[in-house]
Amino acid sequence: KIHRTYKEYNMISDKANVFDSAKLGENVKVGAYAEVGRDVVVGDNTNISAGVFVPENVVLEDNVFVGPHAVFTNDKNPPSFGEWRKEKPTIVKSGASIGANSTILPNLTIGKGSVVGAGSVVTKDVPDGVTVVGNPARILK
Numbered sequence: 001k002i003h004r005t006y007k008e009y010n011m012i013s014d015k016a017n018v019f020d021s022a023k024l025g026e027n028v029k030v031g032a033y034a035e036v037g038r039d040v041v042v043g044d045n046t047n048i049s050a051g052v053f054v055p056e057n058v059v060l061e062d063n064v065f066v067g068p069h070a071v072f073t074n075d076k077n078p079p080s081f082g083e084w085r086k087e088k089p090t091i092v093k094s095g096a097s098i099g100a101n102s103t104i105l106p107n108l109t110i111g112k113g114s115v116v117g118a119g120s121v122v123t124k125d126v127p128d129g130v131t132v133v134g135n136p137a138r139i140l141k
Contacts, residue, residue, distance in 0.1 A: 013050075025062065043094065057084065059091045066092075067100035067118065074106045086127070093128070 010024055015032035018024070030036060031050035033034030040054050043062035051069040058072050070086045075084040084106065092098065092110040097115065110116065111124045117133035117140070126132050131140040 063093040065097040070102045072104045
């Protein structure tokens with residue numbers, strides 16, 4: 001069951017948890033059991049699939065796809081008692097796709113048009129237009 005919130009053109013599952021302070025663009029979809037945390041920025045035409053966790057200090061630009069059960073992290077040294085808020089945000093650039101069950105460590109940039117393969121663990125910045133796979137994620141040649 002989908003209901004429309006924030007702006008009438010977004011489709012947010014009634015089973016999702018989207019914080020009121022999250023900033024959503026147009027035509028954003030958020031699946032069941034996903035969480036979009038405090039002050040997260042989500043660009044236009046972005047799809048956040050079921051079970052995804054997007055905590056504070058993450059920016060998803062326009063036309064991003066995040067596959068089911070992908071997880072973003074925001075704290076390199078837990079528990080840091082909020083010190084991570086002083087770090088740069090994780091940014092997923094326009095047109096990037098993140099596969100199901102991937103884990104994205106904090107303070108990284110996923111490049112424009114890049115693909116993160118399913119189940120990958122991203123520990124470093126991903127350049128524009130490449131595909132990364134594995135644990136740790138490496139560029140597929």
